[in-house]
Amino acid sequence: MNKSDLRQSILDVLEQKLKVAHRSMKRAIESATDEETIPEHKYDTLALEASYLAHGQAMRVQESEKEIRLFRDLVLPDAPEKVVLGSLVTLLDCDEQQQLFFAAPCEGGLKVSFADQTVTLVTFESPLGKALKGMQVGDEVRYQAGVNTYYYEIETIS
Known part of the structure; x- marks a missing residue:
């Protein structure tokens, strides 16, 4: 992408x-x-x-x-090894469903349709963004929003 x-x-x-x-x-x-x-x-x-x-x-x-x-x-990193600003991250949830997130400087939560997929913008100030920052492919991401705890695995970072 x-x-x-x-x-x-x-x-x-x-x-x-x-x-x-x-x-x-x-x-x-x-x-x-x-x-x-x-x-x-x-x-x-x-x-x-x-x-x-x-x-x-x-x-x-x-x-x-x-x-x-x-x-x-925004400087878009070419092939980041860790999640940094400008990274496009594919996460797998517990049901093995892919979700795409873009580490953005602002507009967290905005969903953009792109290449027949939905990409959600996430900032590093959000619970998910804090959990993603600095993580690598294969890492498990866990974060809490309200009373719910969410678990993902990082599939790709680009």
């Missing part, structure tokens, strides 16, 4: 997310500056609430732009 192509698929999803954030921000700003939101009395907070929403949407745009930069700048 070509990780450069996978990164591009992830970037495509993030670019779409950014477009949605831009549209939402634009609508929120328009609402905050609309004549209809001018306060009619001292207890009318519609304009204030609209400005808070516009600010939140602007922060969402900034966060989306930052995530895109992180993925564009």
Whole structure:
């Protein structure tokens, strides 16, 4: 599986997310500056609430732009022996089912369809990411999320 192509698929999803954030921000700003939101009395907070929403949407745009930069700048390791940032990891669960995970700098939990498979992004801040970091092919990965404990075996790292 070509990780450069996978990164591009992830970037495509993030670019779409950014477009949605831009549209939402634009609508929120328009609402905050609309004549209809001018306060009619001292207890009318519609304009204030609209400005808070516009600010939140602007922060969402900034966060989306930052995530895109992180993925564009991500150095993809060629043949890592251990799980590092940018690794594509195939895990086998207890039922011998394969699951693909990409060690990402952000957007943990995002699922991307790529080459007729689902790849889940995982960050090293997550329970699974912490368990995977530095592991090698053949290692057993065990992590706990809530009251559940999960077990995997690392099949491949690329």
